[in-house]
Amino acid sequence: MAVYTEVTDEMLEAFLDRYDLGRPVAFRGIAEGVENSNYSLRTTVGDFILTLYERRVDPIDLPWFLGLMEHLSARGLPCPLPIRDHTGSNLNPLAGRIAAITSFLPGVWPRKPGVQHCAKLGAALAQLHLAGADYAAERANSLGPATWRPLLRRCGTEADNLKTGLTADLEQTLDNIDARWPVRIPRGQIHADLFPDNVFFLDGNVSGLIDFYFAATDFYAYDVAICLNAWCFESDYTFNVTKSQALLRGYLAHRSLEEAEREALPVLCQGAAVRFLLTRLYDWLNTPRGALVTRKDPLAYWRRLRFHRSVRSEADYGI
Amino acid sequence: MAVYTEVTDEMLEAFLDRYDLGRPVAFRGIAEGVENSNYSLRTTVGDFILTLYERRVDPIDLPWFLGLMEHLSARGLPCPLPIRDHTGSNLNPLAGRIAAITSFLPGVWPRKPGVQHCAKLGAALAQLHLAGADYAAERANSLGPATWRPLLRRCGTEADNLKTGLTADLEQTLDNIDARWPVRIPRGQIHADLFPDNVFFLDGNVSGLIDFYFAATDFYAYDVAICLNAWCFESDYTFNVTKSQALLRGYLAHRSLEEAEREALPVLCQGAAVRFLLTRLYDWLNTPRGALVTRKDPLAYWRRLRFHRSVRSEADYGI
Secondary structure, three states: OOOOOOOHHHHHHHHHHHOOHHHHHHEEEEOOOOEEEEEEEEOEEEEEEEEEEEOOHHHHHHHHHHHHHHHHHHHOOOOEOOOHHHHHHHHEEEEEEEEEEOOOOEEEOOOOOOHHHHHHHHHHEEEEHHHOOOOOOOOOOOOOHHHHHHHHHHHHHHHHHHOOOHHHHHHHHHHHHHHOOOOOOEEEEEOOOHHHHHEEEEEEEEEEEEEEEEOOOEHHHHHHHHHHHHHHEEEOEEEEEHHHHHHHHHHHOOOOHHHHHHHHHHHHHHHHHHHHHHHHHHHHHOOOOOOOOOOOOOOOHHHHHHHHHHOOOOOOOOO | OOOOOOOHHHHHHHHHHHOOOEEEEEEEEEEOOOEEEEEEEEOEEEEEEEEEEOOOOOOOHHHHHHHHHHHHHHHHOOOOOOOOOOOOOOOOOEEEEEEEEEOOOOOOOOOOOOOHHHHHHHHHHHHHHHOOOOOOOOOOOOHHHHHHHHHHHHHHHHHHHHOOOOOHHHHHHHHHHHHHHOOOOEEEEEOOOOOHHHHHEEEEEEEEEOOOOOEEEEEEEHHHHHHHHHOEOOOOOOOOOHHHHHHHHHHHHHOOOOHHHHHHHHHHHHHHHHHHHHHHHHHHHHOOOOOOOOOOOOOHHHHHHHHHOOOOOOHHHHH
């Protein structure tokens, strides 16, 4: 569910008056997404998405996110283009929140990604990295490795109710990650949350990359590792090397991975699994009764983590 | 939240093959609605709504609901038109459910209905009643007065935890309703759930009436009573007679209310308040932890009921 903030029709009309987008024709809440309130908005001039920023998004980061989307759009990447109002602003107050209107992207996200989806996704990810290379402003990854141990501590002893020994297991994994995490591999703007529901396909090609609100300046290969976690495991948590090979080949067709990036893949994959495991674990333990969001099973990422710990080298990812 | 059933892109493509609607261009879950899964579907030929029927909707009723919508559409009412496939069917299996595609209706539902909205809603309700008059098939109201006492009994003693004495109070109200409920006033096809979120407006006029899945053959004036409950109370539960007068005048401009219908309005309004109070109460007591739907406060309807019990005659509704 992704409508936390109700927008009255009067508020919407007043908000739209700031823009050169005509009058509202239809306005429906969008079910997908869990971080922000999203509305599908049709006006007399076209289709748009209206987003009200909630919860995890720090308003201070919004100009960076929207600037990145504008930058990537201008370079031909199919990502939402933030629309500017009469004064040039792409962020405005609405219903007690900060809101933005972005362009509508066609396409359908793949509920069961296949090998071909993984290949196209890999290519799109590399194109995103290349297109973002000259976006100069940096944003530290607010869910990077330094945040994982404090997040685990905040989950407290309750984590062990979910799985006996989970806390100790994760402490040990974090020790290992800290010892092996790369330092000097190529970095730049990464999406950091490119799951299948953030990638639209149309006629077999990527038609949209959305939801840049975890984007940050970090290792490109870490973004690859996130995608390997998000796209290449089956519903029984087995790793599909055919998919990861397709994803990596798609990526490599546009951007090469240095030796150090390749070698770091196993630990980066562990880190990516831990990052999603921990935020899901925290949400699992802290989602109030009757909340609107579906709690996602943290252990789905513990199972991925177990695979990545068993990996002998990057060759196991099909590279 | 209104996506209970996930539809994969492969399932969607196979489903669309049955219809003459081109290929999918966009497919997004719609947040509004609590009974069914609704998707906004754009194809190469236009915009549609895809509905998968869940929970409360009995599949045996679906042909009646869809037949009514088709009937009303053909008579110019702005309601969703169910699309027929190559074989003439407007219902087909999808993802383990029965599903239908209907036309997309423009407009925005009024978050804070004003007097003008009430006037237009009243007129649209009368037009719905007139347009449905020659839809011959009948459907008993599965949430009519006969069902209220059993529903209260199923809520058990827990109702009194919500408000002390609530069960006894409702038993007494039901005695009064049973004694005064009309028998021979005009009846026909009613919507029975015409709340603001089921009515779209565009440029100040009604552009869409949706969600016919509580529709039934019952007293027209009971439908009016439901709308008085749904549209004419302020957020502090005070009754706004200016709005009810506007609603009734809008209605009367298209269909007159007989003396017996007018006189029955107070008890019909009590009944309508009880109907929504009881289903909300039942849901409140039976919504599992972590469910996707927002539980709606049953006592909002107890406060409305209290008003209707204080009414001396139909004149208090501004008629």
